[in-house]
Amino acid sequence: MSSLADMLKKQGAMVECDDDPEAVFEFLCSKGWSDGLPVIPPTPERVERMLSYCDRDFDRPVVRIPPRFGAATPIRVAANAVMAGCKPEYFPLVLLALEALAEEPYNLYGTQATTHPCTPMLIFNGPVAAEVGINSGHNAMGNYFRANAVIGRAVRLALVNIGAAIPGIGDMATAGTPAKFTFCVAENEAASPWEPLHVELGFPRASSTVTVVAAESPHNVNDHESLTPEGILTMIAGTMAITGSNNAYYAGQPVMAFGPEHAATAASGGMSKAGVKQWLFDHATIPLSKFSKEGIERRFRRKLADQFANAPLDAPVHMWAKPEDLIVIVTGGAGKHSQYVPTFGNTRAVTRVLKRSDGELVKSIQELRRG
Amino acid sequence: MAQLTKRGLIAAVVCSDNFMKLGTAQAKVFGVPDLPLLKIQHPLGGLGMDKVRERAAVALPQLIKVVREKQS
Numbered sequence: 001m002s003s004l005a006d007m008l009k010k011q012g013a014m015v016e017c018d019d020d021p022e023a024v025f026e027f028l029c030s031k032g033w034s035d036g037l038p039v040i041p042p043t044p045e046r047v048e049r050m051l052s053y054c055d056r057d058f059d060r061p062v063v064r065i066p067p068r069f070g071a072a073t074p075i076r077v078a079a080n081a082v083m084a085g086c087k088p089e090y091f092p093l094v095l096l097a098l099e100a101l102a103e104e105p106y107n108l109y110g111t112q113a114t115t116h117p118c119t120p121m122l123i124f125n126g127p128v129a130a131e132v133g134i135n136s137g138h139n140a141m142g143n144y145f146r147a148n149a150v151i152g153r154a155v156r157l158a159l160v161n162i163g164a165a166i167p168g169i170g171d172m173a174t175a176g177t178p179a180k181f182t183f184c185v186a187e188n189e190a191a192s193p194w195e196p197l198h199v200e201l202g203f204p205r206a207s208s209t210v211t212v213v214a215a216e217s218p219h220n221v222n223d224h225e226s227l228t229p230e231g232i233l234t235m236i237a238g239t240m241a242i243t244g245s246n247n248a249y250y251a252g253q254p255v256m257a258f259g260p261e262h263a264a265t266a267a268s269g270g271m272s273k274a275g276v277k278q279w280l281f282d283h284a285t286i287p288l289s290k291f292s293k294e295g296i297e298r299r300f301r302r303k304l305a306d307q308f309a310n311a312p313l314d315a316p317v318h319m320w321a322k323p324e325d326l327i328v329i330v331t332g333g334a335g336k337h338s339q340y341v342p343t344f345g346n347t348r349a350v351t352r353v354l355k356r357s358d359g360e361l362v363k364s365i366q367e368l369r370r371g
Numbered sequence: 372m373a374q375l376t377k378r379g380l381i382a383a384v385v386c387s388d389n390f391m392k393l394g395t396a397q398a399k400v401f402g403v404p405d406l407p408l409l410k411i412q413h414p415l416g417g418l419g420m421d422k423v424r425e426r427a428a429v430a431l432p433q434l435i436k437v438v439r440e441k442q443s
Contacts, residue, residue, distance in 0.1 A: 067393070067396065067397060067400065068396075068400055069400055113393060164396070168392065169393060170393060170396060172389075172390065172393060
């Protein structure tokens with residue numbers, strides 16, 4: 001028996017069940033310790049192996065996860081990472097994402113318990129994303145790629161199993177979103193005409209970061225016709241301009257994930273990323289009259305009175321608060337499609353950079369391997 | 372409300388029936404498991420004033436009961 005097993009046994013943190021895979025899955029589901037999909041049994045040996053890329057104290061909480069405010073120790077997070085199907089070298093990225101989620105501006109408590117269908121969208125930048133195989137090409141937001149699937153899933157499992165985001169009790173989402181199983185992408189930095197997100201935010205290009213966004217499911221922008229920046233941005237602005245988005249009323253930061261071909265068209269006249277944000281802010285608007293009579297009276301005239309108390313019905317409603325609030329990335333492969341990702345309202349995106357315990361930036365995930 | 376309760380004040384939370392489990396769980400998390408939850412019919416958001424008054428009429432007697440019990 002491993003030393004971790006001894007420790008867990010003393011703490012009463014071990015449970016035993018039949019080691020048949022179906023029996024293990026049934027047992028975990030009966031305890032509510034799953035997302036409904038089969039999991040890898042988190043045996044002490046597997047958890048110990050997962051911790052081979054952890055440079056923290058195994059038993060000291062890294063963060064606390066609401067609404068239960070459960071202590072996310074590396075051991076507990078590693079158990080969830082095992083269940084999700086992570087390789088040990090993914091583990092530092094799972095911890096990094098949880099640390100970002102726990103920062104106050106993200107509003108993890110609100111995003112966990114809300115009726116709104118939001119979930120953490122994890123956007124990875126820098127060399128480590130490619131090193132561990134997070135897909136940024138074809139189907140970047142879809143299935144098939146293990147790192148995308150299981151890093152996002154491990155974070156979600158931790159939110160449920162440690163934070164108690166249990167539907168109907170701690171997660172009150174009206175209908176939720178399929179993105180609650182996993183939503184993890186890398187930026188396709190090589191295919192971007194602009195500086196990548198982490199460089200835009202002031203991090204060195206050689207650093208590796210995660211940006212967490214309280215995201216809805218992505219919505220596609222199909223445009224096979226536009227040949228100019230104005231053309232492609234017109235189509236995108238039209239897709240963004242929707243009455244039912246939290247972002248029209250609150251200070252969230254939606255994501256515009258350009259496909260590489262759309263990005264190339266948008267940048268073809270030399271337009272910068274900041275220019276794109278300003279253009280979309282100016283053009284992704286809806287006249288006040290498109291909202292319901294009750295919505296105009298109850299929300300715009302009263303709650304947003306400083307802007308709309310006496311505004312005419314043709315006054316433009318912007319889809320987010322300030323031009324720079326829009327997050328612009330490039331991801332995906334060939335094709336004339338981009339993705340718009342609205343968000344929860346009372347939240348801000350948070351970016352964390354991957355560091356070693358001595359404070360140095362991590363250049364390769366192998367630097368975090370123990371021993 | 373948890374902080375007010377811990378300071379010895381009488382406090383209660385209005386909670387719609389669909390959110391009672393969340394309210395009960397959170398009261399425990401914040402260390403005030405006996406925090407009174409004043410149960411009203413869901414929803415509260417998106418109602419006209421007449422329906423809001425109906426909810427208030429349901430909550431008020433519960434609040435008075437809480438205050439009387441805590442004072443006695």
